Amino acid sequence: MIEFRQVTKRYEQQFTALRGVSFALGRGEMAFLTGHSGAGKSTLLKLIMLMERATAGQVLVGGQALEKTPRRRIPYIRRHIGVVFQDHQLLFDRTVFDNVAMPLQVTGVPPNEIGRRVRAALDKVGLLKKEQLNPISLSGGEQQRVGIARAVVNKPPLLLADEPTGNLDPALSSEIMDLFREFSRVGVCVMVATHDIGLIETMAQRTLELSGGELVQDGLPTALETRHG
Numbered sequence: 001m002i003e004f005r006q007v008t009k010r011y012e013q014q015f016t017a018l019r020g021v022s023f024a025l026g027r028g029e030m031a032f033l034t035g036h037s038g039a040g041k042s043t044l045l046k047l048i049m050l051m052e053r054a055t056a057g058q059v060l061v062g063g064q065a066l067e068k069t070p071r072r073r074i075p076y077i078r079r080h081i082g083v084v085f086q087d088h089q090l091l092f093d094r095t096v097f098d099n100v101a102m103p104l105q106v107t108g109v110p111p112n113e114i115g116r117r118v119r120a121a122l123d124k125v126g127l128l129k130k131e132q133l134n135p136i137s138l139s140g141g142e143q144q145r146v147g148i149a150r151a152v153v154n155k156p157p158l159l160l161a162d163e164p165t166g167n168l169d170p171a172l173s174s175e176i177m178d179l180f181r182e183f184s185r186v187g188v189c190v191m192v193a194t195h196d197i198g199l200i201e202t203m204a205q206r207t208l209e210l211s212g213g214e215l216v217q218d219g220l221p222t223a224l225e226t227r228h229g
């Protein structure tokens with residue numbers, strides 16, 4: 001689903017944010033992406049979302065090499081990627097339902113189909129009963145779950161999350177991770193960028209670690225623990 005082949009990203013022809021990064025993540029696979037601040041995590045996610053382009057090497061999403069993607073195709077590619085942010089970027093002037101419906105409205109899905117799909121997404125994150133509330137009245141963990149419902153409402157084959165548990169306590173964080181794991185079980189490829197080593201260690205999932213723009217680890221977190229501990 002995602003493949004990096006010797007990817008290098010240099011900003012403004014000088015600062016190298018990623019250097020020779022190679023890995024592949026398949027359909028239904030889940031992995032954490034970790035590393036110190038400035039290690040290149042956001043840059044890696046931006047390359048997948050086509051918010052930045054690689055300076056060298058190849059990024060493939062769904063088997064397609066992104067460097068050949070013309071600008072006009074970018075919105076189409078992005079529609080196949082669900083994104084979850086730390087601050088979840090919900091709109092507080094509309095209901096939970098309307099927040100989740102947004103990606104469908106912009107692509108012109110008919111209203112009764114929107115209702116069906118939004119409720120299916122809210123059901124998956126356990127928020128069906130809260131569809132008419134304003135997200136401001138929800139807890140931080142619930143707000144993050146609304147963000148996840150919005151990210152998956154299009155049924156994207158790929159789900160990216162950037163520090164999705166940054167503001168949550170450990171119990172809520174592991175609930176959110178369980179949700180991601182469920183999506184991966186039904187075939188979604190999930191990549192979660194996080195600083196939270198404690199969370200990674202409890203999850204026993206494949207972990208890609210960046211350091212100074214290089215991929216220094218790709219494996220289970222026991223290896224990470226040994227290196228850091």
Ligand SMILES: Nc1ncnc2c1ncn2[C@@H]1O[C@H](COP(=O)(O)OP(=O)(O)OP(=O)(O)O)[C@@H](O)[C@H]1O
Pocket residue numbers: 011012015016017035036037038039040041042043044
């Ligand atoms: N648009 C840009 N122009 C120039 N340099 C940039 C740009 N974006 C990121 N960088 C630099 O690239 C490096 C990697 O940044 P990136 O945001 O990918 O790191 P990160 O691992 O996500 O960090 P954090 O965990 O703090 O978000 C940093 O040194 C950053 O300053």
